[in-house]
Amino acid sequence: MQMNEPLAGYNLPSSDGRYGPYGGIFVAETLMHALDELRLNYETMRNDKSFISEFSSELKNYVGRPSPIYYAKRLSEELGGGQIYLKREDLNHTGAHKINNTMGQALLARHMGKTRIIAETGAGQHGVASATVAARYGMDCVVYMGSEDVKRQATNVYRMKLLGAKVVPVESGSRTLKDALNEAMRDWVTNVANTFYIIGTVAGPHPYPMMVRDFNSVVGNEVREQMPSAVGKHPDAIVACVGGGSNAMGVFYPYIKEKGVKLIGVEAGGSGIESGKHAATLCAGRPGVLHGNRTYLIQDDGGQIVETHSISAGLDYPGVGPEHAWLKDNGRAEYVSVTDQEALDAFHKLTRVEGIMPALETAHAIAYAMTIAPTYDKDKIILVNLSGRGDKDMDTVAKVSGITL
Numbered sequence: 001m002q003m004n005e006p007l008a009g010y011n012l013p014s015s016d017g018r019y020g021p022y023g024g025i026f027v028a029e030t031l032m033h034a035l036d037e038l039r040l041n042y043e044t045m046r047n048d049k050s051f052i053s054e055f056s057s058e059l060k061n062y063v064g065r066p067s068p069i070y071y072a073k074r075l076s077e078e079l080g081g082g083q084i085y086l087k088r089e090d091l092n093h094t095g096a097h098k099i100n101n102t103m104g105q106a107l108l109a110r111h112m113g114k115t116r117i118i119a120e121t122g123a124g125q126h127g128v129a130s131a132t133v134a135a136r137y138g139m140d141c142v143v144y145m146g147s148e149d150v151k152r153q154a155t156n157v158y159r160m161k162l163l164g165a166k167v168v169p170v171e172s173g174s175r176t177l178k179d180a181l182n183e184a185m186r187d188w189v190t191n192v193a194n195t196f197y198i199i200g201t202v203a204g205p206h207p208y209p210m211m212v213r214d215f216n217s218v219v220g221n222e223v224r225e226q227m228p229s230a231v232g233k234h235p236d237a238i239v240a241c242v243g244g245g246s247n248a249m250g251v252f253y254p255y256i257k258e259k260g261v262k263l264i265g266v267e268a269g270g271s272g273i274e275s276g277k278h279a280a281t282l283c284a285g286r287p288g289v290l291h292g293n294r295t296y297l298i299q300d301d302g303g304q305i306v307e308t309h310s311i312s313a314g315l316d317y318p319g320v321g322p323e324h325a326w327l328k329d330n331g332r333a334e335y336v337s338v339t340d341q342e343a344l345d346a347f348h349k350l351t352r353v354e355g356i357m358p359a360l361e362t363a364h365a366i367a368y369a370m371t372i373a374p375t376y377d378k379d380k381i382i383l384v385n386l387s388g389r390g391d392k393d394m395d396t397v398a399k400v401s402g403i404t405l
């Protein structure tokens with residue numbers, strides 16, 4: 001496996017972590033030392049043969065890779081038009097793509113001699129993936145979580161505790177993800193000697209967006225082998241949901257140089273963009289600086305971050321990875337949004353027609369694929385990155401359907 005196969009005409013980020021005008025390192029002086037150490041170590045390891053083969057072996061034997069591609073025949077035929085294929089990241093250990101990245105970062109932490117993992121989490125999925133790899137390697141794990149989220153995500157909190165992690169409720173600010181992130185940064189500065197901070201998406205200061213992309217590129221690299229051997233060609237379009245953007249970046253990146261393949265990111269349109277209640281950062285945001293990098297943000301006229309809304313907790317983030325910001329501006333990828341209701345309809349549709357229950361995040365990508373499929377000829381292929389499974393979302397779905405479990 002190659003993590004950073006050179007892409008003709010596309011070799012980003014620059015050495016200072018920039019993707020066009022986006023990305024970079026916007027942090028307090030106190031964090032610079034920790035980031036320098038991380039950057040230097042990762043620069044070495046991303047080209048180190050034994051590190052890459054250890055990572056591959058863990059992905060195979062622990063995560064269960066490669067994940068299959070699956071032709072959603074009944075769904076495609078019902079819609080009439082292009083053929084929909086699914087990349088089954090939902091079949092990974094822990095049920096989503098997030099384990100690819102946490103596994104990579106935990107291995108790097110071990111190589112750097114760190115014994116303690118910290119992470120921040122909103123919905124709890126990244127916290128669970130971090131706690132899982134910490135258990136796998138016998139490392140201490142502390143997960144910061146806004147106290148509001150601790151209340152809302154009781155099952156995931158318990159899951160992290162079972163895995164041996166300590167969950168720290170954060171009481172500052174709005175008591176949600178962004179406050180948890182600030183607290184994790186503070187911990188890292190104080191304990192950098194033995195601590196590795198695992199970020200869960202392609203955001204944050206350089207080198208995180210690049211590193212998380214590289215670890216998740218295993219998804220796109222597999223598709224590059226699987227599609228030609230299954231159907232003799234690459235997909236005509238690739239569709240993925242975008243919260244911070246890590247599952248999308250993982251499947252897009254190995255295809256950036258393949259200009260004939262359309263890349264489409266689907267954001268959370270919530271109650272509709274015009275309602276102001278959404279998390280469609282690239283569709284409706286403006287550039288600014290948040291969490292250590294320059295990117296698109298959902299902000300008001302005064303530059304204050306606006307509270308976001310989505311039925312899927314994993315897409316409910318006011319920023320987005322800087323590489324997506326650049327892919328939007330240079331036109332290589334297209335970004336659209338799908339409402340809560342459309343995502344819910346797609347959740348039910350895929351479950352009933354294919355027997356596959358997608359995560360609500362993923363249901364946004366399915367919904368958009370369902371919209372465009374009828375406009376594609378029958379020999380065209382739309383590949384959807386099925387980023388995760390929907391078991392975690394059953395309570396939410398039941399509640400909005402008026403059903404008491």
Ligand SMILES: *Cc1c(COP(=O)(O)O)cnc(C)c1O
Nearest residue numbers: 201243244245246247314361388
């Ligand atoms: C966390 C999550 C997402 C959103 O994160 P990205 O970094 O945008 O991929 C999407 N799908 C699932 C299943 C998730 O758990």
